[in-house]
Amino acid sequence: MKAFKATSADYDARIFSFREKDWTVSLTLLNGREHIKLDLGNYQRGKLKGRVPTSAQLCKHRDGSYYIHVQLKDETPEPIEAKKVIGVDLGRRDIAVTSEGDKWDGKQIQQVRDRFSKVRASLQAKASKGTRATRRRARQILQRLSGRERRFQQWLNHNISKAIILSALEHDAIIAIEDLTGIRDRTNQRPRNKTERRRSNSWAFFQLRMFLSYKSLKYGVELVAVNPAYTSQNCHVCYHIGLRSDKRFKCGNCGWHGDADLNGSFNIANLGAVVSRLRGSDTLSCDVQGYQKPPASAVG
Template identity: 60%
Template sequence: MAFADACNWINGNVNSNLTNRNSIQAICYSDVKSQFGLTANHVVRACARVAANRLTAKRKRRKVREFKPTSFDCDARTFRIIEEGYLVSLSTTEKRIKVPMRVSNYHIGKLQGRPSTSAQVCKHRDGNFYIHIQLKSDAPKLKKSKNVIGVDFGRRDIAVTSTGNSWSGKDISSIRDKYFRTRTSLQKKASQGTRSTRRRAREILKRLSGGEKRYQSWLNHNISSSIIREAIATDSIVAVEDLTGIRERTNQKPRNKTERRRSNSWAFYQLRAFLEYKGIKEGVKVIAIPPSYTSQTCQKCLHIGTRNNKSFKCENCGNNCDADYNGAKMIELWGCSVNQPRGSELLSCDINSRATESLHLPYRKCR
């Protein structure tokens, strides 16, 4: 309670243009410490939280929201983990207290013998208090390897690897459509129903808020973990498509509202980010390659053709396979060309007679 009151006081009494925590601390440190009875380190953390929230609000072009008494920040001096019995020692406005933690074997393995740098005590929706502990560790050096796993992102299949693994997007598409229909119905009731109906609809919308995002994050975590585990087992690096700006490009194409909504809801960047940070943690290199023509180029003869929905058939060599798998194999070739000396030779080919016959170059007569 005192931490949230201090944050609200700082935000209301210190110049709103200040977003540097040291500048904010220099102005209000003594007043906050004497008025709210916080320890010196808690005052520093309160100033830091106000500064961080102001920066976020400035970036999103909105006002700083009111601070609620549901959490407070700690540093290495205001909290300490006692491994014997797994207690956490917290500094409060009166005295230090020791609180038992409910830890699993996973958490014990993470906490054992590792110094913690900071933490945040939060009250969750279930009414229980949780402590979020930050640990620092040195990332292993990225392994060098000639083996590459190509990953093709898509809507029908969320991810397809060059080793033949794939994750269908059918289930998440149906879940997203269900969430959309539910939100549409509730939003209509929240604006047109009776007073009690509107209140109930708003409560349900609030409860459903974030459920779709949490499911997407859970799915992307599972997919990225599987790919990184396979890369570790095969001593490979991972190559993905750089799909930056894909929404802007696809929205220029004529599509109905349903297709536009489905395309814009895919979290390709999140899946790539999960792969990158998990790769850093495990020493697996993740590289991004240009997506141009990866789904239209034959992985065997490198002839550029056209894909027919889910299937790919090369007009040059007759290769017939799944289009997403062919794209993953091309991404693998791109990754090999980037990762190996003289790798560009992997993407070169001889023009045979059949390809020469079908090659039509535009020309202009000279006068």
């Protein structure tokens, strides 16, 4: 067995500090505390400026030189004071529909996908016959294409999530989406329809949700997840179960009719408002001691 020699050491706030004035770090080493000048480029200086990092890792290169990884934690901004809730219906028929009326439909992405799959089929045919060189070349192109398709989807998700966050910032709004944790377990117990199958299997759909959650943190927009039961069946005006046909929704009770996904996004926004209001009343009872909470019916 080979002897293992440690080549790195972890430093926390007790034994590590950074000084911007002369770009040095102070480290506790075997022979005591030492100030070491950092060899920095403009990029690193820009990143370190004004920061107070509290942890680092000292590493030793094979050639004997040392380098240091400094961990910078991004401080997330305080959530904005919300005036309204934007409901976002994700991945049902369209990629995303918001209660503000923004909509990204699947048409464009479907066209691109169809084109990819056509080219893929013809390349696969080439990859299975022909000379060894043709087969290898076809395989290479196939690999590159799958990377391109993935990056296209990622670019699209990045832009959609960004547009939704911008809309929330513009309207001082909270974002509400459906809580789909456990959708795989739940839906495996009974036959799933096409939409549910797509939602639970699609990495692109989960990527969009992930982008939304990390961007909401980054920009201080509150994101709430609501119970997805009935968000697509109920009328958002009177809460009666309505009729869905293809992309349309019609309420037999109050007569509201319109885009089915838009109705879904309104329901999600309504539920999001309830969730965030419940949370708001908790802070109220903490702030004001001895204050008698009015009955729920008196709260507007």
